[in-house]
Amino acid sequence: MxxxxxxxxxxxxxxxxxxxxxxxxxxxxxxxxxxxxxxxxxxxxxxxxxxxxxxxxxxxxxxxxxxLVPDIERAQRVLPDEAPELVPRDDLRPWLNFYPRDVLGEDLASLARAFESSVRAVGEEPSIERLNEFDWRARFRAFGAPFSVLAQLGFDSNRGPAEIRMTVATSVAPGTPHLRLRPETLVHGIAKPLGIVREVEIGDEHFDSLFLIETDPEAAQRLLTKPVRRALLEVAHYDVPTLLVGYGVAEINFRFEPTERSLRGATIALAEIRAAEIRLALLR
CATH class of the missing domain: 1.20.5 (Single alpha-helices involved in coiled-coils or other helix-helix interfaces)
Incomplete structure (x- = not known):
């Protein structure tokens, strides 16, 4: 014994x-x-x-x-060939019946032009489809990675203008660390000294002031490299985005009419994250 x-x-x-x-x-x-x-x-x-x-x-x-360690390590490093399927939300237009139809037509036409022009400027041989009156989706490759892009027109109030919601996504290896990045708010600034909100800072004062980083410190340094931060700041020129990484998917969300600059920044950031080194501590 x-x-x-x-x-x-x-x-x-x-x-x-x-x-x-x-x-x-x-x-x-x-x-x-x-x-x-x-x-x-x-x-x-x-x-x-x-x-x-x-x-x-x-x-x-x-x-x-x-x-099983060698097989697990290989599986955790596999990069899928296809981008994830993006499914439109169906709860973005509760005030649609109150919205002026002539203004709506102008908003839809403007979004259609902006979406197609930005996708064609960034993507390699993109496939673009209009899913319905309010939603567009595209698939393409850029910077060595597969992408799905979704644009949706929504109405959160009966008085404010239409709101465009953009999602840009790529696939990542299963072993990629989980990461959540979202806009830093006044509430977060008050809560952090009290220990209510815990975050990671990476030593980039401008970036740290804009984003709340939720992951472990080592993963933050590995995923949020200088090129990734620079690309995310390009997107933040229009709207401070959110970034979610985990379970084989990395996606960026922002609320603004798409431009070549914002879409290029989002795809560069995601392509860099997709290419990040996978480190697994399976054995001591």
Whole structure:
């Protein structure tokens, strides 16, 4: 039992929590159950016999997990060839019936022209489609990456002007760290000193003042490189965007009529993030 426990301890010292999270579900359950069993004391002969079987099974599960590391690392670094499918929201026009039809026609025509011209200026052989009266979508490649772009015209009030919502998205490797970037607000500025809002700062005073960065410090430095920050600031010239990275997708959202400058900035930032190095700490 002492020898078996030593073998288990040796393997446990190699396995990280990240590896436990990436193994298949059934193996993860075996690892969890084995860890619990390994910590359960045994004193009688019957308990020792049971413990020996459980420790042996746990050791074998650890060996299986360690053996999967090369396959897991390869899978976590795979870059999908296609951009994600962007689905229009259907809750952006509650005040449509109150909006003047002549003004609406001008807004739609303006958005159609701006969307097509900016997409054609940035994308390689873009595919552009009008989904309905208010929504447009395009697919193309730029800067070595696949992109989906969605433009939607919405009305959040019965008095204000129509609002354009832009989403630009690409696919990223599954192992890309999760990141959330959103506009820094006055409320955030008040809440941060109180510890209510926690964020990461990257040492770029202008960038840090515009954005609330939510991820771990190492991931922030790796994803928000100087080219990415510069490109995001190009988008922020019109509207401070949000950036979401995780679960194989990276997307930027902003509210402004698309221009070549804003779309180019968004695609450059996302292409750089897509190309970021994947670092996995599966073994110690």
């Amino acid at each position: 002492q020898g078996l426990a030593a073998e288990v301890a040796e393997r446990e010292a190699q396995v990280t929590d990240a590896l436990r999270e990436h193994v298949p579900t059934a193996l993860g359950e075996r690892l969890s159950n084995g860890r619990t069993a390994a910590a359960t004391p045994a004193s009688t002969a019957e308990e020792l016999t049971t413990a020996e079987g459980e420790l042996t099974a746990y050791r074998d599960a650890l060996d299986e997990a360690i053996g």
